[in-house]
Amino acid sequence: MRKAHEHGCVGRKGEDTRMDPKDTLSERREQLNRSLDERRRIDEEVERKKARTSDAQGFAQAMRLSTEFVAGVLVGGGLGWFADQFLGTSPWGLIVFLLLGFVAGVLNVLRSAGLMAEHKIRAADDDRAGPARDTADETRRDLD
Numbered sequence: 001m002r003k004a005h006e007h008g009c010v011g012r013k014g015e016d017t018r019m020d021p022k023d024t025l026s027e028r029r030e031q032l033n034r035s036l037d038e039r040r041r042i043d044e045e046v047e048r049k050k051a052r053t054s055d056a057q058g059f060a061q062a063m064r065l066s067t068e069f070v071a072g073v074l075v076g077g078g079l080g081w082f083a084d085q086f087l088g089t090s091p092w093g094l095i096v097f098l099l100l101g102f103v104a105g106v107l108n109v110l111r112s113a114g115l116m117a118e119h120k121i122r123a124a125d126d127d128r129a130g131p132a133r134d135t136a137d138e139t140r141r142d143l144d
Helices: 002-006 021-087 092-113 118-143
Strands: none
Touching: 021 092
16 A cells, blocks of 8 residues: 555555556446447437428428419419300310419419519519619609
């Protein structure tokens, strides 16, 4: 005990606390492996939850987009059928409005999916109307 105390390796109760460096290294390695295994398990759980969430979100978006399309076609077909009944233009009203409903359904799907940004359309409209507005403004200023 005297030797251990001289080297500063005495524990609280006077025990020799010196450890073999290989033992401390293996303990640290085991502790690191345990913490890495725990981290991997947590990461796998998070990934599984994300996968379930993204699957549900994808399914919900697919249902919404298909509903948008079907609604457009059905409304167009219904309007065409009513037009044929009241105007006696069978089957032309149904054909024309069914095609219009198809186009409206496709546009609704594109709009809902975010593939047709309204600000791009507005910018294009402003570009087309921009020079005409400028010319009209200049004409008004000249008249004043």
